[in-house]
Amino acid sequence: MSFETESNKSALPKEKRGRLTNLVSGLGKLPPQALDLEEAVLGALMLEKDALSAVIDILKPEVFYKDAHQKIFESIQILFTASSPVDILTVTAQLRQQGNLEMIGGAFYITELTNRVTSAANIEYHARIISQKFIQRELIRISTDIINQSYEDTSDVFELLDYAEKNLFDIAQNNLRRDSRKMDDIVKESLKMLESLRGKEDTLTGVPSGFTALDRVTNGWQKSDLIIIAARPAMGKTAFVLTCARNAAVQFNKPV
Template sequence: MAKSAKSKTDRASGATVLPIDLGKMPPQNIELEEVVLGAIMLEKDAIVSVIDILSPASFYVEAHQKIYKAIVDLFTTDRPIDILTVTEELKRQGTLDEVGGAYYVAQLTSRVATSANIEIHARLIQQKYIQRELIRISSEIQTKAYDESVDVNDLLDFSEAQLFEIVQGNIKKESVPINLLISEAIKQIEEAGKREDHLSGVPSGFTKLDNMTLGWQNSDLIIVAARPSMGKTAFVLSMARNMAVEYKRSVAIFSLEMSSMQLVNRLISIESEIPSTAI
């Protein structure tokens, strides 16, 4: 009877080495991969439900990666997607024999009767891919962590970058029907019309600026750029003060240059009209 592996101590370094169970298979669901590919070739609009969820790398089987890549290429060039077009695209790319030939492509459609749950299936496939990526990254981090020549700060940067890449790849921007957007836009216009200042966003307290911007909007990223000592901090603090005091809005300030006390002193200077050098 095989005994379960236990951690052991490396005699040379004294470090505890955690064994890797070589009997484990990477997370995967080949049946779902076949179902999703088959559904895409059966239903002309099925690809729309998964194009933002899956990439070729999401599939575990290499043949499925190549088939999905051919499907994506057809979709991005606005060509129809079915058994024949996918087969022809694979032939054009020179990968038809590598995926198992036209017979295998046709066989995929027999795995599914409808594409009703294709988005759920696609998300399950993507989950397996993320698990595989986490295992891969963990292995790389472990290898680098045992390497004494690797700087620990570089290792932290590497680990953070790898995990961030997975997170970014898993973010899906949901599509929104235009009728909902129009309704929301009309609602905002009506609300702005009821306000005395007719602004749709948060007022900065600078009238001419607000007239040009209609106030700072929720989705805005505003960059204030100028040479040193031109009043950037004073301008931003003035806006923050106006939003908080005049318009009762919550404001948070993060500064990489000035301490909290320095920022407070600047605010006191602005509010009291006493030069900051005199405080």
């Protein structure tokens, strides 16, 4: 169960990367990155047919630091979505079709990536490191934006708080671990839940909020719910959420 408030959208990826590069260059540091792991993961994806299923929920094109690697993974994603085979030849053809082959270094670079791979055994671990480096870069970018806007006298402090909250929430939400599950496990869990509901005295299927009219509409907060509390600053969003949490814990003995 998560709560989010409405606020401004993030900048475009290239603008983000430009600001981040300028910042860390000024500090005499490179942005967090793992180019060797990016190369190893991309090479493994083109060699091992089962490797992509292990990282498809972890990686996105934007998590790669190098532009060429973003384009290569984007092509791999397109092939995977179309249920087409993913290998050196198909990825090269897809990049050529999109007009990106020369930009990434040509077919020679694709071959070089596969030559650097010895095994795909640790590809999921490597993918998570790549994702973590991306999160670090995003945190640096957001922190820099917040610092710069905080020095502006014209900035609305409440809008800035909403901006910080929204962007930090997006980082956490977009990088949650999503593991694949077997269908028989899902069916067993669903049957168990139905059995527990049959023996309940009340009609609520989720966690009560303590507000009867609201619970009548929602049947309680559900595990899969994303609750968006939208209102102007100082209208009581935080107080309402805290009251819901207190009611669930104190009145209904639910862990919060």
